[in-house]
Amino acid sequence: MLEIQHFRKTYLTGFQLEFNSLHLSKGIHLIKGENGSGKSTLLKAIAGIHGFEGDVVLNGLSLKKEPIAFRKLVNYSEAEPLFPEFLTMDELIAFVAKTKKADISQINSLKEILGIGDFSQNSISTYSSGMLKKTGLILAFLGNPSLIILDEPYTTIDVGSQKRLTELVNRELKNGVNFLLTSHIADFEEFFTYDSILNIADGTLVHCHE
Numbered sequence: 001m002l003e004i005q006h007f008r009k010t011y012l013t014g015f016q017l018e019f020n021s022l023h024l025s026k027g028i029h030l031i032k033g034e035n036g037s038g039k040s041t042l043l044k045a046i047a048g049i050h051g052f053e054g055d056v057v058l059n060g061l062s063l064k065k066e067p068i069a070f071r072k073l074v075n076y077s078e079a080e081p082l083f084p085e086f087l088t089m090d091e092l093i094a095f096v097a098k099t100k101k102a103d104i105s106q107i108n109s110l111k112e113i114l115g116i117g118d119f120s121q122n123s124i125s126t127y128s129s130g131m132l133k134k135t136g137l138i139l140a141f142l143g144n145p146s147l148i149i150l151d152e153p154y155t156t157i158d159v160g161s162q163k164r165l166t167e168l169v170n171r172e173l174k175n176g177v178n179f180l181l182t183s184h185i186a187d188f189e190e191f192f193t194y195d196s197i198l199n200i201a202d203g204t205l206v207h208c209h210e
């Protein structure tokens, strides 16, 4: 499903993440690592959000050679999402739904699963951290992505929403969607049957088990 070749990302601060190759099969994969180890850095690179050396290939499509087609297949939810404060969730959803070709029934279903209610009509400036996270999560499921990247999806959302999010991920897995996740929650590894677990430490990435 996903191939990463000759990956290197260096920040001006001196932090570097580097590995030669990674192959992930279809399914769901977990990336673990201590604070500051580089999990978000890797996810943002795979999502095509920031530059890096090397290439990422999803279902045969190269991020470097076919960036627009690649990005159409990948959806991403940030660990701590930030959105323009003057917009409402509904306006953000409408914009992303258009680019991702999502229909109204999918939007309504995602809003119900995450317990949004009428809150989506309010401007983002009024949102709690949980509501901000839910906004990012809804955007990440819109359309028909091949890969959904969720960075710390369970942080800040309530227990009921966590449970329904787990059911949603499992449902989409059955529909053939692939997932790449990170989490700090201790019992998170029990939530899913992972196809592989990876660990980032000392500036590199290794498979823990498959």
Ligand SMILES: Nc1ncnc2c1ncn2[C@@H]1O[C@H](COP(=O)(O)OP(=O)(O)OP(=O)(O)O)[C@@H](O)[C@H]1O
Pocket (backbone or CB within 6 Å): 011, 012, 013, 015, 033, 034, 035, 036, 037, 038, 039, 040, 041, 042, 079
């Ligand atoms: N835009 C940036 N510019 C410079 N350094 C950065 C930038 N983003 C991240 N870093 C640094 O890169 C390293 C890895 O950060 P990253 O956010 O990828 O870690 P993480 O594993 O996701 O951490 P956490 O578990 O705390 O979310 C850290 O040392 C961080 O300070």
